[in-house]
Amino acid sequence: MSRRRDPLLRIGLVLVAGFLLLGFVGPSLAPHDPLKVFDKVMYLDGEMVVPARQPVAPGRLPGLFPLGTDEAGRDILSRLLCAIRPTLLLCSIAVAIRAVLGIAFGLAAGWLGGLPRQMIDLAISAALAVPALVFCVAAISFMGAHRGLAAFLIALALTGWADVAAFVRNQTLSTLQSPFIESARAVGVRPRSILWRHVLPQLWPALPALISFEIGTVLLIVSELGFLGVYIGGGTIYEVARGDNPDTWKMLTAGYPELGQMLSGVWAKVIMVPWEPIIVGIVVFAMIFAFNLLGEGLRRQMDITRRHEAR
Amino acid sequence: MARFVGRKLLLIAILLPLLNWVGFQYAVAHPRFNPYVGGSVLKLWQNQGLAFPSYADYLRGLARGDLGELSNAPIREVLREPAKNSMILVGAALLVSSVVGLGLGMLSVSRRTMRIKPWALLLYSGGLSLPGFLVGVAAIGGLIYLTLLRGSSARILPLSGYGIDEHLVLPVLVLASRPALQIAHLVASLVESELQQEYVRVARSKGLSWGRLLWRHALPNVASAVAIAIGHASRIFVSGLIIVETLFLWPGLGRLFMYDIGVRADGRAPSALYAHPELLAALAVAFGAVLLLTDLVASVLAFWLDPRQRHPNGAQLTIH
Numbered sequence: 083m084s085r086r087r088d089p090l091l092r093i094g095l096v097l098v099a100g101f102l103l104l105g106f107v108g109p110s111l112a113p114h115d116p117l118k119v120f121d122k123v124m125y126l127d128g129e130m131v132v133p134a135r136q137p138v139a140p141g142r143l144p145g146l147f148p149l150g151t152d153e154a155g156r157d158i159l160s161r162l163l164c165a166i167r168p169t170l171l172l173c174s175i176a177v178a179i180r181a182v183l184g185i186a187f188g189l190a191a192g193w194l195g196g197l198p199r200q201m202i203d204l205a206i207s208a209a210l211a212v213p214a215l216v217f218c219v220a221a222i223s224f225m226g227a228h229r230g231l232a233a234f235l236i237a238l239a240l241t242g243w244a245d246v247a248a249f250v251r252n253q254t255l256s257t258l259q260s261p262f263i264e265s266a267r268a269v270g271v272r273p274r275s276i277l278w279r280h281v282l283p284q285l286w287p288a289l290p291a292l293i294s295f296e297i298g299t300v301l302l303i304v305s306e307l308g309f310l311g312v313y314i315g316g317g318t319i320y321e322v323a324r325g326d327n328p329d330t331w332k333m334l335t336a337g338y339p340e341l342g343q344m345l346s347g348v349w350a351k352v353i354m355v356p357w358e359p360i361i362v363g364i365v366v367f368a369m370i371f372a373f374n375l376l377g378e379g380l381r382r383q384m385d386i387t388r389r390h391e392a393r
Numbered sequence: 394m395a396r397f398v399g400r401k402l403l404l405i406a407i408l409l410p411l412l413n414w415v416g417f418q419y420a421v422a423h424p425r426f427n428p429y430v431g432g433s434v435l436k437l438w439q440n441q442g443l444a445f446p447s448y449a450d451y452l453r454g455l456a457r458g459d460l461g462e463l464s465n466a467p468i469r470e471v472l473r474e475p476a477k478n479s480m481i482l483v484g485a486a487l488l489v490s491s492v493v494g495l496g497l498g499m500l501s502v503s504r505r506t507m508r509i510k511p512w513a514l515l516l517y518s519g520g521l522s523l524p525g526f527l528v529g530v531a532a533i534g535g536l537i538y539l540t541l542l543r544g545s546s547a548r549i550l551p552l553s554g555y556g557i558d559e560h561l562v563l564p565v566l567v568l569a570s571r572p573a574l575q576i577a578h579l580v581a582s583l584v585e586s587e588l589q590q591e592y593v594r595v596a597r598s599k600g601l602s603w604g605r606l607l608w609r610h611a612l613p614n615v616a617s618a619v620a621i622a623i624g625h626a627s628r629i630f631v632s633g634l635i636i637v638e639t640l641f642l643w644p645g646l647g648r649l650f651m652y653d654i655g656v657r658a659d660g661r662a663p664s665a666l667y668a669h670p671e672l673l674a675a676l677a678v679a680f681g682a683v684l685l686l687t688d689l690v691a692s693v694l695a696f697w698l699d700p701r702q703r704h705p706n707g708a709q710l711t712i713h
Contacts, residue, residue, distance in 0.1 A: 090514065207404055208411070211684050215632035216650065220419065302524055306636055309526045310651065348526075352534050363527045370522035378518050 091379025094294075097372030104163065105170040112160035116339050120155045137355045149361055153354045162365060165339035168314065169369075172234055172340075173300045177293055179239035180300075184246025185285065191247065192254025193277055206251070209244035214303055217241045222312050234314055238300055246292065250285060257284045287384050294377030298370045301341075305366045308342025341366055401692060405685045409678055416677030417448055420670035451671060461671025468671055472646070476679060478555060479645035482637070483630050483683065485565045490573035491623050497573065498580025499612070504603050507588040509581045517581075520574040525633055529567040529640040553642040564641045568633045572626035579622045583615035617699030624691020631680050650676050 104111075120133035124146070131138060133147070133155035140150035140158075149158040191202040221237035257263065258281065266276050307313065344362045351358050454461055461468045501513030533552050540549070551560045587593070588611060596606055634647035642648070649672070 090518070204404070204407070208408055210628070211408055211412075211681055211688075213628050213632040213680065213684065215635055216680060219635070219651070224419065224422075298522060302522075305524050306526060306632075309524070309636065310639060348530050352530065352537075356534065359527075359530060363524075363530075367523055367527065370524070371519055374518045374522045378514065 088379045088382050090375050091383060094372055094375030094377070094379045097368065098294075098376050101166060101170065101369055101372055105167045108163035108166050112157075112163040114157040114160040116156065116161040116164040118156060120151060120157070140357050140361070150355070150357050152358050153351060158358055158361060161339040161344065162362065165341045165344055165362075166365075166369075168338070169301070169304060169341040172231065172238075172314065173297050173304060176235055176238035176242075176300050177296045179235065180242045180296060181246055181289070181293060183239065183243035185250050187243065188247040188250025189254055189277070189282065191251040192258065193281070202247075202251075206244045206247050209241070210248070212241065214241040214299075215306055218303060218307055219310060219312060222307070231314060234304075238303065242296065242299065246296070249288075249292065253285055253288065254281055257281050288381075291377045291380035291384065294373050294380060298373035298377065301366070301370045301373065304342040305345055305370075308340075308345040309348060311346050313343030313346050314340050341369075397696065398689070398693060401689050405682075405689065408685060409681055412677040412681040413674045414448065417451060417670045417674040419677075420673040421448075451674070461675075468675055471672065472649075472675055472679070475645045475649050478643060479634055479638070479647065481557060482561070482564055482568060482643060482645060483627075483634065485561055486569040486572070486630060486633075487623075487626070487687075489565055490569040490576060490626060493569070493573040494576025494623075495580055495619070497577035498584065499607060501577065501581045502584050502588065502607070507585070507593075509585050513577075513581060517574055517578040521571065521578070523570075525567045525571055526636050526640055528570060529563065529637065532563055532566070533640075553640075555642075555644050564637045564643055567640065568630060568637045571633065572623075572629050575629070576619065576622055576626060580615065580619055583618055584611045587611045587614050613698075617695040620691050620695040620698055624688045624695075627684050627687035627691075631683055646676060646679055650680075 109116075124131045124133070131142075133151040137153055137155065138147050138151045140148065142150070147157050147159070149162065152158055152161065187202055187206070191199050191206070194202075218234075218237040218241060221240065222233050225233035225236065263276060263280060266280055271280075341362065345359065345366065348359050451461060459467070459469075497513075501510050501516075502508070503510045536549055536552060550562055552563070554560055584607070588606075593606065593610065596610060601610075631647075634645060635651055636647075637643060638645045638647035639651055
């Protein structure tokens with residue numbers, strides 16, 4: 083491989099590494115407890131501010147709340163830093179299950195002939211005929227969002243494996259037609275070792291790009307689910323009062339932060355705390371962008387037509 | 394060809410009843426329990442003196458052309474308007490995304506290097522990373538703040554609602570942007586790899602013009618795969634319908650679906666639509682039919698565009 087790296091790959095690598103790092107150390111960098119509601123009086127330019135009553139815009143108290151507070155009066159920066167870890171974990175586990183399922187079914191479909199292949203092909207077509215988002219909403223509604231991670235993992239893993247399986251199936255079929263398989267057969271290599279030693283390794287080069295794209299896809303679905311009000315973790319109830327009105331009323335809001343969930347209830351937020359959806363939206367976009375760039379870079383790196391010109 | 398179409402039709406004949414059954418059983422088995430509130434839809438139904446119909450009864454009704462009923466209205470009537478509205482939206486988005494996708498894809502291949510232009514790659518990676526609802530929210534928020542800033546009440550574009558006029562602009566923008574970029578990306582990559590072929594070099598050295606090379610040689614060779622990709626875009630349309638119709642209050646099937654099984658986190662009492670077996674069975678079939686029929690049309694188109702079947706694996710081309 084040439085030493086000159088694709089700029090796309092480099093940017094993608096840096097961004098992904100940054101987000102992974104934030105996922106690891108984010109919660110310990112958070113200046114506040116992500117769940118803490120600031121309901122005490124604070125002084126700002128000589129005027130009193132209670133974040134729980136009136137959300138603080140970013141930049142108004144830069145030392146305390148660099149990115150402002152959300153509608154319940156919690157620090158957005160801390161919530162954001164804590165949100166990256168659960169989201170990344172969710173996406174990577176879901177993608178891992180997707181990849182394993184997809185590779186298993188794809189290999190089986192390519193390797194086995196006859197009825198098993200037709201059955202698996204049917205299963206792949208059936209799975210592709212169900213739109214991912216529709217399936218996830220339905221599955222999570224069925225299992226109950228209060229089940230948390232498990233419901234989301236099942237929903238996200240059961241829907242995307244078909245893409246991977248279709249890719250692996252075609253790859254396997256084309257590998258099986260190549261001359262080295264024929265010669266391996268001719269010298270009497272056992273079918274099982276042909277599968278493990280000759281067919282399967284042909285998949286590895288394409289896998290990193292595939293996984294990277296899959297993470298991007300799952301992140302997108304998670305954020306869309308969040309927008310639709312389907313997110314991990316239950317809600318917490320907080321008391322609100324607006325302006326000088328002494329009455330308070332109870333409202334439901336999200337508990338422990340997760341990126342998809344921070345995008346929920348956008349309508350209320352656009353009016354009350356317009357900066358929160360903007361900030362979270364940028365972070366989510368950057369994350370998906372990072373994984374897509376990495377995938378695209380890796381794909382181009384593996385592209386044989388490109389290799390000789392990079393020298 | 395006949396065999397191929399026959400297999401696809403067989404698949405549709407298997408999958409649609411399956412979807413119908415799954416949708417029905419799903420709703421019947423649904424816990425009908427809103428974890429955030431504790432209200433049970435089952436109780437709601439019982440209070441109204443309603444019993445869940447059995448699937449056999451439902452099938453008997455189907456044979457008579459009766460799709461069941463919802464709050465004393467036949468489901469056929471309940472679905473008619475939303476189905477029409479969704480079709481309008483999907484049709485417009487399909488048209489826009491195909492045209493824009495093809496055009497953008499062709500434009501983004503550089504004439505000099507025969508590669509995808511760097512800005513285009515960045516546009517595709519960036520655009521495909523942008524969740525559609527963020528575009529929608531940004532557009533709506535931006536329009537609201539713009540109106541506030543201008544201080545006049547003259548609206549620039551309607552923010553939500555139904556209408557076959559400027560009401561279509563924002564929903565179609567959000568619905569079509571992703572598929573358009575995906576199609577453009579695919580067209581660009583396929584044309585790019587096509588341009589690496591030997592015959593292109595020969596044609597270039599003989600002085601064939603760029604436009605002729607692109608439209609007469611490269612495009613026909615990739616057209617079949619592009620048709621497949623446009624078919625696959627219908628998957629995004631159905632997923633996108635839920636988002637777009639929720640976002641812009643478009644009275645279509647996606648919104649009906651969200652009313653039917655959406656998780657109500659806002660703590661409001663579930664409606665009579667919640668987990669309704671007959672409605673859900675009909676919706677599942679409707680969504681599946683849109684997907685499968687688009688796929689069928691795209692596959693036939695791909696076959697027709699490429700009689701030599703240059704891409705034997707074309708039918709399984711995956712797009713990410």
